[in-house]
Amino acid sequence: MTRDQFSIPIQRNLIEYAAILGWFLGLIWLHAKGSPNSSVFSVVVVLGCWTKAVLFGAENLKQLFDAARSNMPHHRFLLLMGINMSQMIMSFAFDFYVLYRNDPASFAGVTSSVSQAEALFDFFYLSTLNFSFFGYSDILPQTVPAKIVNLTEIVLAFVTVIFLLSDFISLKESLRESD
Numbered sequence: 400m401t402r403d404q405f406s407i408p409i410q411r412n413l414i415e416y417a418a419i420l421g422w423f424l425g426l427i428w429l430h431a432k433g434s435p436n437s438s439v440f441s442v443v444v445v446l447g448c449w450t451k452a453v454l455f456g457a458e459n460l461k462q463l464f465d466a467a468r469s470n471m472p473h474h475r476f477l478l479l480m481g482i483n484m485s486q487m488i489m490s491f492a493f494d495f496y497v498l499y500r501n502d503p504a505s506f507a508g509v510t511s512s513v514s515q516a517e518a519l520f521d522f523f524y525l526s527t528l529n530f531s532f533f534g535y536s537d538i539l540p541q542t543v544p545a546k547i548v549n550l551t552e553i554v555l556a557f558v559t560v561i562f563l564l565s566d567f568i569s570l571k572e573s574l575r576e577s578d
Contacts, residue, residue, distance in 0.1 A: 412482050412486070415486055416486060416489070419451075419486060419489055419490045419493065420493075422447060422451075422490075422493070423493035423496075423497070426443070426444065426447075426493075426497045427497065427500070429443075430497060430500055430501055437501055437502060440501050441498060441501060441502070441542070441544035442544070444494055444497055444498055444501070444544060444548065445544050445547050445548060447494070448490075448491070448494050448547075448548045448551055449551060451490050452551050452552075452554075452555045455483065455486070455487050455490075455555060455559075456555060456558060456559075458483065459480070459483055459559055462476075462479060462480075462483070463476075466479065480559070483559070484530060484559065487530065487552070487555060487556070487559070488523070488526045488527055488530050489523070489526075491526040491529070491530075491548065491551075491552040492519070492522040492523040492525070492526040492527075493522075494548050495522035495525055495526060495545070495548060495549075496518060496519050496522045498542075498544055498545050498548065499518060499522065499545075500515075500518075502542060504541055504542065505540065505541055505542045505544065505545040506525075506538050506539065506540055506541060506545055507538070507539045507541050508521075508536070508537045508538035508539055509521050509538055521538055522538075524536070524538070525538045525549075526552060529549065529552045529553050529556060530552065530556040531556075532556065532557075532560070
């Protein structure tokens with residue numbers, strides 16, 4: 400085994416963080432222009448959220464199988480999945496934030512007088528709680544698009560944590576036995 404097989408692809412992950420940030424800034428720009436209308440904008444956010452969820456899920460599955468086939472150490476795999484989870488948390492926090500900017504009634508529990516930076520922090524908080532299955536938040540989605548994005552994150556978190564992280568060792572062992 401070479402050291403490269405066990406390394407974390409830093410450059411690719413930085414590009415992925417940049418793409419998530421680019422999507423967010425593009426949505427902010429689109430919203431600032433006032434186009435499209437509020438309902439269409441919400442649909443764009445939800446469709447983007449679903450697209451990212453499929454991409455995250457596919458990437459995680461690929462990384463699971465690649466890590467199992469290459470006999471990647473468990474701690475290295477957990478680091479890789481931690482990076483992926485931070486990308487997902489950031490991505491959903493941005494989605495929540497742009498939905499809130501589009502319609503402040505999308506979420507209960509965010510004070511209307513809060514600064515934009517504080518609102519963004521509140522949505523990182525919500526996203527982290529969703530992803531960690533903590534099960535409690537004082538911020539609650541109120542509109543259908545906000546509920547859809549929230550539910551999408553919870554389902555993706557469940558699939559990521561339950562199926563990917565818990566199955567890594569057993570998949571690694573089954574692949575080793577089939578050789």
